[in-house]
Amino acid sequence: MRKLGFVIVLATAFVSACEGPVGPAGKDGIAGTNGTNGKDANSVCLSCRHQQHVAAGHTVSAVKKHFAGTTVSRNTKYCARCHTxxxxxxxTGAGKFVVANDIPAATRVTCETCHKHSGFDFAVAANEQILRxxxxxYLNYNKNLTATDFGKINNLCTGCHQIRGVTSERYTDSLGVVKTFDQLPFFPFPATxxxxxxxxxxVGQSFSVHDGNQSNLFKGVNGYEYSGxxxxxxxQHSAxxxxxxxMNKYDxxxxxxxxxxxxxxxxxxxCHTQDRIQPTRTAIDAKRIELGELLTARKVFRKSTNSSGVVSYSAVQTHDFYGxxxxxxxxxxxxxxALASANTVSPTTGLVVYGNTVTMGTDASWATRIGRPWKYGELGAAYNYGYINSELSLGVHNPVYAMxxxxxxIDWLKANP
Structure with missing residues (x-):
């Protein structure tokens, strides 16, 4: 059997060795039917990822207000919601207004902040599938209890571009007792x-809008509105x-x-044959200054000028922290x-525990005090000044309501000396 196996292997090798050279290639066969075309990836993706995004969304200089958010002061509990x-x-994921605590390793605002990047088709998806x-x-002005619909795309922007006020949680009084307090006591203004x-x-109260009330002005809401x-x-552009x-045409x-x-x-x-923006801003700014001067004359505001000659107005408290x-x-x-920051760091979590301590002392600002409670109309005028001053467009988002x-x-202050 061993000899027979050897003979078979030898014969096979001999036959293979005697095989001639490979012949010339034959003609190509007839081409098959084309398959169904797939979607062109570039045409879909480039609707969002073309030059304007390379030049804008991915550089600090072009959209610096949305792109900068990695500094320590913007990673804190009350800033991180919109700056990181x-x-x-x-x-947005948890449906709340303030993050749980500081986010030390936070990153800046990117495309992904506003856009979902999975589970949709750019070409056919609805806004709610693409936008975060x-x-x-739920507006902070209404203490996050009432939902206001600004429209799907606008709702995304309104999450941050709304009245935020100055937020805090607690204070420690002169006896060391920790108490909670409401630092937005005037919101919303009662209709009656x-x-x-x-x-x-x-002291400790606030009616600040925190430079973000663009949505409120655009919709014509949440200003102080006088009775009657x-x-x-x-x-014209409310729709x-x-x-x-x-996001109009990219240049x-x-x-x-x-x-x-x-x-x-x-x-x-x-559509506009001449510049309408600057004349609008100039007219509204003149009214803002007129209102600031009236409030200063009543000792509701204090006027100051910095080293660069910039004039500003700030509200003067009528009562101390304890009323x-x-x-x-x-x-x-x-x-x-005053309230002095008394933040501490938790020894167990390493996170910041926010708080304030009441500062006691004699009053160095007595000459600027009004010596009586404000009238609600004075509070409203002071608030309306801040509403326009902090909105930053100088009324362009709704010049009719702003004016x-x-x-x-101004009319109320003049009629109620």
Whole structure:
């Protein structure tokens, strides 16, 4: 059997070795039928990932207000929600207004902050599938209890571009007792208010809008509205969305329009034959200054000028933290004049525990005190000043409502000396 096996192997090897050279190739066969075309990846993806995003969304200079958010001061509990990617994802995902705590390793705002990047088709998906949040927004002005619908795309922007006020949680008084307090005591303004009713403006209270009330102004809501007065909320461009102007036609050379979020004003001139923005801002700013001067004359505001010549107005408290009326003359009486930061770090979590301590002392600002409670109408005028001053567009987002807030505040102050 072994010999037989050897003979078979040998024969096989001999046959293989005697095989001739390979012949010439034959002609190609007939081409088959083309399959169904797939989607062109570039045409779909490039609808979002083209030059304007390389030049804008991915550089600090073009969209610096949305792109900068990695500094320590913007990673803190009360800032991270809008100044960091992780903070915004946390609040929108959990349906809350403030993140759980500081986010030390937070990253800046990116495309992913506003856009979902999975589970949808750019070509056919609806806004709510592409955008991170489109549901009606629970406004901080209403203490996050009432949802307001600004429209799907606008709702995304409103999450941050709304009245935020100054937030805090607690304080420690002069005896070391930790207590909670409401630092947004005037929001929302009651509809049944009496404009001439007295109201204290105490140390620790705030009616700040925190530079973010663009959505409120655009919709014509949440200003202080005087009893018996009517206000126009709708104007020429009220039907627009935020993106109508802030994502209009992209100009690569000027780096405006598109995802730069900087308005391409050349596009505006296709309908407006002349510049309407600057004259509007100039007129509204003149009214803002007029209101500031009136409030300063009443000692509701304090006027100051910095080394660069910039004039500013700030509200002056009527009462100290415990509700004691400030005197209008020099006195040795000690008041709760301020709240000092008393933040600590938890030894177990390593996270910041926020708090404030009441500061006691004599009042160095007695000469600027009004010596009485404000009238509610004065509070409203002071608030309306801040509403326009902090909104940063100087009324462009709704010039009709903006001008009415300022003018009606001026009229009320003049009619109620």
């Amino acid at each position: 990617n992780e903070g915004f994802l946390e609040v 949040a489109t549901a009606p927004v 208010k009496n404009d001439n009713a007295p109201v204290n403006y105490q 007065q009517t206000y126009s909320r709708v104007w 627009n969305s935020c993106t109508t102007c802030h 690569a050379a000027a780096k405006v329009g598109g995802h730069t979020l900087v308005v391409n004003t050349v596009e505006c001139e296709k 004691r009326l400030f005197a209008t003359t020099a006195t040795s009486t000690r008041y709760a004049t 009415q807030l300022l003018q009606k505040s």
